[in-house]
Amino acid sequence: MGWLMLSLTIMLAVISAVNSCTPSDRAALLAFKAALTEPYLGIFKTWTGTDCCSGWYGVSCDPTTRRVADINFRGESEDPIFEKAGRCGYMTGSISPEICKLDRLTQLIVADWKGISGEIPKCVTSLPSLRILDLIGNKLSGKIPEDIGNLKRLTVLNIADNAISGSIPASIVGLSGLMHLDLSNNQIYGEIPADFGKLRMLSRALLSRNKLTGSIPESISQLYRLADLDLSRNQISGGIPEQLGKMPVLSTLNLDSNLVSGQIPPSLLTNSGVGILNLSRNNIEGKIPDVFGSNSYFMALDLSYNNLKGSIPRSLSSAKYIGHLDLSHNHLCGAIPLGSPFDHLEASSFSNNDCLCGNPLRTC
Numbered sequence: 001m002g003w004l005m006l007s008l009t010i011m012l013a014v015i016s017a018v019n020s021c022t023p024s025d026r027a028a029l030l031a032f033k034a035a036l037t038e039p040y041l042g043i044f045k046t047w048t049g050t051d052c053c054s055g056w057y058g059v060s061c062d063p064t065t066r067r068v069a070d071i072n073f074r075g076e077s078e079d080p081i082f083e084k085a086g087r088c089g090y091m092t093g094s095i096s097p098e099i100c101k102l103d104r105l106t107q108l109i110v111a112d113w114k115g116i117s118g119e120i121p122k123c124v125t126s127l128p129s130l131r132i133l134d135l136i137g138n139k140l141s142g143k144i145p146e147d148i149g150n151l152k153r154l155t156v157l158n159i160a161d162n163a164i165s166g167s168i169p170a171s172i173v174g175l176s177g178l179m180h181l182d183l184s185n186n187q188i189y190g191e192i193p194a195d196f197g198k199l200r201m202l203s204r205a206l207l208s209r210n211k212l213t214g215s216i217p218e219s220i221s222q223l224y225r226l227a228d229l230d231l232s233r234n235q236i237s238g239g240i241p242e243q244l245g246k247m248p249v250l251s252t253l254n255l256d257s258n259l260v261s262g263q264i265p266p267s268l269l270t271n272s273g274v275g276i277l278n279l280s281r282n283n284i285e286g287k288i289p290d291v292f293g294s295n296s297y298f299m300a301l302d303l304s305y306n307n308l309k310g311s312i313p314r315s316l317s318s319a320k321y322i323g324h325l326d327l328s329h330n331h332l333c334g335a336i337p338l339g340s341p342f343d344h345l346e347a348s349s350f351s352n353n354d355c356l357c358g359n360p361l362r363t364c
């Protein structure tokens, strides 16, 4: 009987040693959990036992090292745990700096919990393997860590929809593998770094709804993979760099609701790649360049609320496609050209100008 108990005990000890994660990883996760409150779904109820590599909601480990590799925590998800609760996630508390002890972490996703406050732990910049840092949709405040540029493997930096302030750290341009940058809807001020064009892998740069000032750095036009540039709803001034219209894959350019001045570079309108162009609500002046052609294809072209003068360019009627056109609230004058892009447009596309006429407005 004695040896049976003994061997059973040894066996259990062996099993639990095999099925446990690194104790320091487990301790770091428990500290992360302790700083958060999740009242509705009970996801932390799965965080029990010694093996943080299996069954702990949102945690996954490297199968060979059994070190924690991913924290994938999303407050909006199709997971059954959400369906059962019949609601999306909500969490309060803060992100404990103890997670920086998970030094094999490749993904840190703590997204859309709406109530998580406090700062982004500065120590995240010391996580050498981090590829994805996604903290969208919380209530995080404070600044982007100054030495964010240390994260040499980072491909995604998403801190949109928080209350982050301070300026964009100069070191950010050192993120040579960064593909997706989303800082939208925060309180970030100051200028976009002049050498932003060093982010050679960048394909999306979403900086809208902040308090950014200064001008659009010329160097952005060197981002030959950039498909989506959104600087809308800031206080950006100065002109639109001519080179933006020559970027090979840029397809969405939103500069609306800023203080942008000067004229529209003709290259922006000839370039068949930019399919969505919103320059609405700026101080853009001069004439609309008469450079449209059979390659011009715009899902949306919004030039409303500027100081554009002159007439609507005739060449616009030779455009291949214009989905949504808004030229309202400018100082345009003269006859609206005839032709296919104009057939489906409503009067509101042309309203509040100085003296436009013709269909769909009054006859000339």
Ligand SMILES: *[C@@H]1O[C@H](CO)[C@@H](O)[C@H](O)[C@H]1NC(C)=O
Residues within 6 Å of the ligand: 232, 233, 256, 257, 278, 279, 280, 281, 300, 301, 302, 324
């Ligand atoms: C362009 O931007 C303005 C102002 O931010 C916005 O109201 C408008 O809906 C946008 N246009 C399009 C076509 O998205």
